[in-house]
Amino acid sequence: MSGPMRCLLDKVVARRIMEALLKLASAQDLIAEEVDALSLYERSDVRWLRLFMAPPTDHILERLVLSTPYAPLIALFRTRAEVARPTRYFKRWSRRLRDQGFTREDAAILALGTFGTSPAADVLGMHFVATLDRPMLNHWQTRQRTIQERLVAMQRQLDPPYRDAFLPQIRRPENIVQEPQSIA
């Protein structure tokens, strides 16, 4: 493996991080899920773990940043979380995932984990998708083998570099590894 690993924050994990920052800024107590999400945010580092948010989350931040008091917090969040963009074949893979029983929204986030890229378009896919959605996580785990087979079947028709796309690992924030060496 070369380069830092990449982790896509689903919208709830991104919201938990933003709410944690807002609560710290207004001297409020955090709940456990906010602490877990904040821990992942704090573990990110350009050397080994890059965080990404989905475009809908960025859209909310665009609105919030217009309000002066929140602008420094939004800037802080954006220093650690880039915006993931869908790549070619994203829609096709999202449809395949919907065929596996995922909702339209869940399929889109999961598809962004495989056919998503950075603003510079220099990467393909994510190593992790961080989620707190237990039903989606369970469904992914039970369908993972079939999903992998579908991806392999689709990849045969694709040209490089899309042929090298991988499935991300779908995990809760506290289960995203802390050290690159622990990636199997």
Next chain:
Amino acid sequence: MEARLVLPVSVEQVAVVVRQMSRADRERLLDLVPDLHQIARQAGRGRLDDGLAAVERARVEVTQALAGRRLSLDEPFLGELTLGQYLRLPDQERGRLWDDWGQVDLEDLEELDVRPDAMPAR
């Protein structure tokens, strides 16, 4: 010596089965695999320490970002709510608001071509 068995399914699939077990069966499983107790205790302790340290680091970053100023809960937030009103809403309601505010359908976005040397997530 016990014979070493190779799992015919993934650990994730085993976890799904465990989650479907009754409490009595889970307790029986802990009796059969006592190492799980110690691993869980160590992981819980480590997670707590990591969490507290992360909160403190973030608190410093937030204080620096705001130049030492504290956000007022009366500050206007989105959707004609104040920050305090927003934070006091039930989680489900805050989630619904984020759905409304983040109205971007990923399927409507243009698909980008990555660079030929784009790094896959392997």
